[in-house]
Amino acid sequence: xxxxxxxxxxxxxxxxxxxxxxxxxxxxxxxxxxxxxxxxxxxxxxxxxxxxxxxxxxxxxxxxxxxxxxxxxxxxxxxxxxxxxxxxxxxxxxxxxxxxxxxxxxxxxxxxxxxxxxxxxxxxxxxxxxxxxxxxxxxxxxxxxxxxxxxxxxxxxxxxxxxxxxxxxxxxxxxxxxxxx
Amino acid sequence: xxxxxxxxxxxxxxxxxxxxxxxxxxxxxxxxxxxxxxxxxxxxxxxxxxxxxxxxxxxxxxxxxxxxxxxxxxxxxxxxxxxxxxxxxxxxxxxxxxxxxxxxxxxxxxxxxxxxxxxxxxxxxxxxxxxxxxxxxxxxxxxxxxxxxxxxxxxxxxxxxxxxxxxxxxxxxxxxxxxxxxxxxxxxxxxxxxxxxxxxxxxxxxxxxxxxxxxxxxxxxxxxxxxxxxxxxxxxxxxxxxxxxxxxxxxxxxxxxxxxxxxxxxxxxxxxxxxxxxxxxxxxxxxxxxxxxxxxxxxxxxxxxxxxxxxxxxxxxxxxxxxxxxxxxxxxxxxxxxxxxxxxxxxxxxxxxxxxxxxxxxxxxxxxxxxxxxxxxxxxxxxxxxxxxxxxxxxxxxxxxxxxxxxxxxx
Amino acid sequence: xxxxxxxxxxxxxxxxxxxxxxxxxxxxxxxxxxxxxxxxxxxxxxxxxxxxxxxxxxxxxxxxxxxxxxxxxxxxxxxxxxxxxxxxxxxxxxxxxxxxxxxxxxxxxxxxxxxxxxxxxxxxxxxxxxxxxxxxxxxxxxxxxxxxxxxxxxxxxxxxxxxxxxxxxxxxx
Numbered sequence: 001x002x003x004x005x006x007x008x009x010x011x012x013x014x015x016x017x018x019x020x021x022x023x024x025x026x027x028x029x030x031x032x033x034x035x036x037x038x039x040x041x042x043x044x045x046x047x048x049x050x051x052x053x054x055x056x057x058x059x060x061x062x063x064x065x066x067x068x069x070x071x072x073x074x075x076x077x078x079x080x081x082x083x084x085x086x087x088x089x090x091x092x093x094x095x096x097x098x099x100x101x102x103x104x105x106x107x108x109x110x111x112x113x114x115x116x117x118x119x120x121x122x123x124x125x126x127x128x129x130x131x132x133x134x135x136x137x138x139x140x141x142x143x144x145x146x147x148x149x150x151x152x153x154x155x156x157x158x159x160x161x162x163x164x165x166x167x168x169x170x171x172x173x174x175x176x177x178x179x180x181x
Numbered sequence: 182x183x184x185x186x187x188x189x190x191x192x193x194x195x196x197x198x199x200x201x202x203x204x205x206x207x208x209x210x211x212x213x214x215x216x217x218x219x220x221x222x223x224x225x226x227x228x229x230x231x232x233x234x235x236x237x238x239x240x241x242x243x244x245x246x247x248x249x250x251x252x253x254x255x256x257x258x259x260x261x262x263x264x265x266x267x268x269x270x271x272x273x274x275x276x277x278x279x280x281x282x283x284x285x286x287x288x289x290x291x292x293x294x295x296x297x298x299x300x301x302x303x304x305x306x307x308x309x310x311x312x313x314x315x316x317x318x319x320x321x322x323x324x325x326x327x328x329x330x331x332x333x334x335x336x337x338x339x340x341x342x343x344x345x346x347x348x349x350x351x352x353x354x355x356x357x358x359x360x361x362x363x364x365x366x367x368x369x370x371x372x373x374x375x376x377x378x379x380x381x382x383x384x385x386x387x388x389x390x391x392x393x394x395x396x397x398x399x400x401x402x403x404x405x406x407x408x409x410x411x412x413x414x415x416x417x418x419x420x421x422x423x424x425x426x427x428x429x430x431x432x433x434x435x436x437x438x439x440x441x442x443x444x445x446x447x448x449x450x451x452x453x454x455x456x457x458x459x460x461x462x463x464x465x466x467x468x469x470x471x472x473x474x475x476x477x478x479x480x481x482x483x484x485x486x487x488x489x490x491x492x493x494x495x496x497x498x499x500x501x502x503x504x505x506x507x508x509x510x511x512x513x514x515x516x517x518x519x520x521x522x523x524x525x526x527x528x529x530x531x532x533x534x535x536x537x538x539x540x541x542x543x544x545x546x547x548x549x550x551x552x553x554x555x556x557x558x559x560x561x562x563x564x565x566x567x568x569x570x571x572x573x574x575x576x577x578x579x580x581x582x583x584x585x586x587x588x589x590x591x592x
Numbered sequence: 593x594x595x596x597x598x599x600x601x602x603x604x605x606x607x608x609x610x611x612x613x614x615x616x617x618x619x620x621x622x623x624x625x626x627x628x629x630x631x632x633x634x635x636x637x638x639x640x641x642x643x644x645x646x647x648x649x650x651x652x653x654x655x656x657x658x659x660x661x662x663x664x665x666x667x668x669x670x671x672x673x674x675x676x677x678x679x680x681x682x683x684x685x686x687x688x689x690x691x692x693x694x695x696x697x698x699x700x701x702x703x704x705x706x707x708x709x710x711x712x713x714x715x716x717x718x719x720x721x722x723x724x725x726x727x728x729x730x731x732x733x734x735x736x737x738x739x740x741x742x743x744x745x746x747x748x749x750x751x752x753x754x755x756x757x758x759x760x761x762x763x764x765x
Contacts, residue, residue, distance in 0.1 A: 042216060044223050044245050045588050046270035046352055049314075053340075056333040071218035088731045089223065089244045092215055118263060120746050121248040122738055123730060130749075142351050185724040243729035250714075251738060251745050286619065413648060416703030429675050524618050526671060526682070528650075539653055539671070552653035552669075562706045591729055 009035060030160040033077070033103065035065040037155065040076035042096065044083030047110035050142040051082050059145035064152055073099040078155060079132075084112035085125045097132045098181065102167050105159065106134045107151050111141045133175055189227040189239035196229060196237075208236065213576070215244050221318060222587025224561075226576075233572045238565040242558075246591040253551040257516055258284050259358065261551070266352040268555065269589045272311035272532040274303045274343070277355045282437055283527040283538040284358055288492060288520065295483040296360035297439040302373070302476045303346065303355065304438075304529075305469040309380075310339045311532030312420075312462040312469075315584040319459060320391060322581045323400045328387050335383055338376050345369035359493045360486025373477070381470060388463055398456065405567045405579035406454040416559040419534025421583060424461045425453030431530040443475050455582040462584075491518050516546030533557055533584055557589040595677040597622045600644060607637060621671075623682040631670075631685050632695040638672060638681065639700055646672035646681060649701040654711035658689075658741045665689025666717055670697070687717060696722040714739035 012031060014023025039061075043051055054061045055069065070076040073096050085093055097106070108128050111117035114137045116126035128134060135158060138151035166172055184192055190210060197208045208231050215223040225241040249264050256264075265276040278300050285292060292300075313336055317329040340350040345368050347355040356362070391397045407417075412425040422429060430447045432440045448464035450457030486493055490509045499506035512518055522544045528537035534556030543549040560583065568576040597617060604612045604624065611627040612634065626634050638646040655667040664686035672681050687694055696719040697704045708719045709728040716737040719725060727734065736743055755761050 046267055048222075049270060049351055053333065053337065056337075057330050058334060058337045071216070084245055084247055086244060086246050088246065089215065092244075096216060116747070116750075118267075119247045119252070120750070121252060122743070122745065122747055123246045123248050124747065126747050126750055144350065186726055243727075243731075246729040248738065248745070251743075255745055411702075414702040416649060416701070427675075434675070434678055524623070524682075526621055526651075526680070535650070537651060539651060539669070541655065550653070550655050552651065554651040558706065558710075559703050562703060 026162070026164045027160075029164055030162055033162075034156040034159040037065055037077045037105070037152070037159070038068050038070045038075065039066050039152075040070055040073060040079045040096070040100070042079060042081045042083075042093065044081075044085065044089065045112070047082035047113070047142040050145060051080065051109070051148065054145040054148045059149060061149060061152065064149070064156070066152070073097075074101055076100060077103065078105045078107060078152075080107045080109055081113045081128050082109040084110075084117065084119060085128050086123050087125050088123070090125050090128075090131050093128065094131050103159075103162075105136075105155055106132055107136045107138060107155055108134045109138045109140075109148055109151065110143060111139055114139055117141060131179065132181075133179055192239075193227070193229045193237070206231070211573070213573075215241075221581065222585060222590070224585070224587065224590065226564075228573075228576075230573070235568050235571060235573065235576060238568055238576075240561065240564060242561070243591055245587050249553065249592045250551055253548055255547055257546040258548070261548075262356070263352075263354055265553075266354055267588055268553065268592055269311070269532055269536070269557070269586050270351060271314050271586060272307035273351065273353045274307040274355050275311075275529065275531050276536065277353060278304055278438070279527070279529040279531065279536050280538060281356045281358060282529065283525060283540055285487075286527050287523060287525045287540060287542055288358070288489075290359050290487050290489050290492070292360055292438070292487050293484050294439065294481045296485050296487070298476045298480050299361060299365060299485065300356070300438050301440065301443070302473050303343075305472045305476075306339055306342065306373075308532055309466050309469045310336055311584070312466050315532075315581070316391075316459055316462050317387070319401075319455075319578065319581045320397075322578055323397055325390065325394075325397065328390050331383060332387055335376070335380050338372070338380070342369060342372050342376060345372060357486065357493055359489045360484070362486075364485045370477075373473070377470065377474060377477075381467075384463075384466060384470075392460070392463070400575075400578060401455040401459060401582070403452070404455045404571065404575045405582065406452050407563065407567055408453065411563070411566075412453060415563040417534065417563070418556050418560070419531065420461045420465060421453075421458055421560055422534065423448065424450035424457035426451055431528050431535050435528070437527075437529060442479070443472050445472050455578055458582045518546065520544050520546065528554070531556060533586070533589065534560065553592055555589045555592055557585050558592070561585050561590060595644070595674065595679045600681065603641065603644065604634070604637075608634060618682070621680045621682050623684060626683050626685045628685045628687055628694050631668075631683070632697060632700075634683065635670060635672070635697055636700055638683075644674070645676065646674045646679075648673040648675060649697075649703055649707075650680070652697075652704055652707035652711065654715040654717050654739070656715055656740050660686075660689075662689045666692040666715060668694055668711060668717060692717040693720055694718075695720050698722055713737070716740070 012023050012027035014021055041051055108114050113128050116124050136151050136155045138147055140147050193210050200206055200208050208229055211228045211230050213226040213228055215225045223244040227239045228235050229237040253261050262277055262280055265280045266273040268276050313332050317332045320328040343353050344350060345366055347353050407425055409426040412422050428447045428449045445468045448461050450461050494513055495506035495509055500510045520542055523542055525540045526537060528535045537554030539552040540548050541550040567579055601615050611630040612624050614625040616623050638644050650671040650673045653669045657665055666687040668685050670683040696708055708722055711717045712725050713727045713730055714737060
């Protein structure tokens with residue numbers, strides 16, 4: 001058992017000694033947040049089936065910390081929008097996003113969520129970034145589970161390097177204001 | 182101005198007021214909303230409940246309406262295949278093959294035997310994949326998560342076979358007018374044979390977990406029954422109809438793509454409740470496995486596509502060297518191919534029932550009107566009646582057992 | 593096919609005379625056109641008659657023909673199926689372009705409820721007597737009927753599409 005080659009998450013930069021480790025607060029908080037992102041799967045169509053494949057045992061998203069899938073917006077960290085969002089659904093997506101508590105991130109999975117995809121029609125919302133701010137876009141139709149996992153990993157990088165005061169910064173407030181949030 | 186034209190909340194408000202005045206009891210309205218962990222797909226049901234019992238339900242669909250029929254009026258035939266994938270996305274090869282067969286019927290093309298047998302193999306594989314999802318998710322809804330994980334592993338194996346055939350996992354865009362785009366590789370057949378050896382064992386284990394499981398039987402027997410007469414009135418087809426007792430299967434009634442060469446039974450249930458639907462799907466998976474084995478054993482040699490240079494793209498090497506191929510390539514892509522002016526209806530047995538395409542062609546490269554007869558849309562109308570009087574958790578189990586797929590519902 | 597098309601044609605013309613016209617067999621489905629006022633009766637006859645027994649409604653579709661004369665601009669197609677004799681039949685009826693109306697068949701077939709709502713939603717074809725003729729797939733606030741030929745397919749809000757690449761400029765480069 002000592003031969004296991006699991007990739008442990010590297011510790012952040014800091015000063016360590018006997019029984020203590022001193023580092024920046026934002027690094028520790030970022031580390032904790034990045035490795036325990038609880039997703040809210042907003043699965044509408046075909047990408048939702050690929051998400052089910054990602055959560056199943058072959059590709060296993062749970063090893064990245066997303067063990068508990070939360071359907072309650074209050075308890076979720078990242079909103080994964082998978083599948084086509086029609087204009088009828090857009091207000092509901094917005095409501096779910098508003099109900100999520102800070103810190104929250106959004107991954108848009110699939111071509112339909114990123115930009116409307118194949119469906120350039122009167123009834124499909126041409127990209128969810130028309131109603132909510134998005135952090136990571138995962139293209140594909142549907143994206144392979146490996147791509148979805150990479151999307152989550154990119155989000156982890158974002159989360160790790162985020163400053164603790166980001167949510168109170170004027171740029172963030174401006175971003176939310178541009179969406180009327 | 183009928184009451185039913187009001188929004189459900191307004192209608193229920195009246196009923197609640199009446200009931201409160203009548204005997205003081207409080208009914209309440211529950212929104213089984215579009216985003217709900219247990220509804221697989223986005224459909225909303227606004228329920229009027231008396232405690233835990235459901236009195237009335239009003240479904241709202243259309244949350245994923247992507248206007249396929251409108252798009253199809255603006256796309257040439259070979260581009261509509263991409264849309265058909267995304268209808269019933271759990272078993273996309275069946276939709277693809279159904280579309281190609283409709284187009285071939287319109288253009289009067291005879292598909293060679295080998296291509297027909299290969300189509301049968303891939304359609305039955307897709308049917309297995311669809312029933313896998315439906316039954317394992319039904320298990321998850323009753324609390325049994327293990328079956329889902331075991332069985333999804335085999336869905337990955339089916340994805341690998343699809344990848345060998347056409348390159349994609351889920352939305353396959355498989356086939357062309359007249360057959361397939363390339364011959365199946367040896368690797369595909371090897372994976373198929375391995376699958377046929379390993380899968381029956383796992384499926385037997387899955388069945389054993391559920392079929393005589395006390396808890397599962399308590400949760401599903403007599404839950405959401407529907408009589409054969411009602412099912413027929415509501416337009417049920419497919420496993421839901423067969424669970425109610427009628428053995429209508431498009432593969433037997435109007436055999437297409439050489440289904441008449443294979444021997445298989447059509448499993449039929451009795452009471453149309455959730456347990457029967459579960460068992461009918463289980464039995465259909467066994468039948469599909471047997472059909473695939475028969476098809477592999479009898480697979481004839483021959484071309485994998487029909488000889489129709491007017492509609493089937495020539496190989497790219499020929500296009501660069503051969504004048505005729507270049508002309509055909511140009512004509513196919515630019516849309517100057519002869520298309521008769523006719524109205525065609527073709528139906529196949531999809532994962533959920535009779536999937537039909539009603540195609541009106543006006544001689545141009547795009548259809549004039551394409552109506553997709555989507556089984557989910559038609560039988561979902563019966564859902565409010567099926568859940569009347571049952572408890573909320575039963576309503577969820579009934580929804581799972583109907584195998585309603587949102588992509589096919591809204592199209 | 594045990595149920596012959598000639599028998600169906602005979603029985604229909606016997607009962608309905610001039611209201612049923614244009615009998616044809618389009619690729620193994622027998623089709624006929626029915627006058628819009630008689631549609632409900634014809635379908636009821638096809639359903640109730642013991643020999644014909646078309647007890648299953650397979651599909652109901654709306655169609656828009658803007659190039660026809662005003663009286664025939666919309667059409668509704670009904671496809672019925674008799675499982676026992678394994679026969680299909682298609683009934684087509686043409687409706688007025690400005691005011692398309694036809695009687696509902698929800699009292700005959702329960703499954704036509706949502707199919708007719710879909711035809712209303714997409715084309716604006718009114719089915720008189722329908723219990724709940726509301727929009728079903730599109731948003732409730734939508735005013736127009738999107739499947740009509742004059743309605744554009746694409747979403748109007750996109751700003752990143754270059755018209756040159758779609759062949760929509762008068763001078764294409």
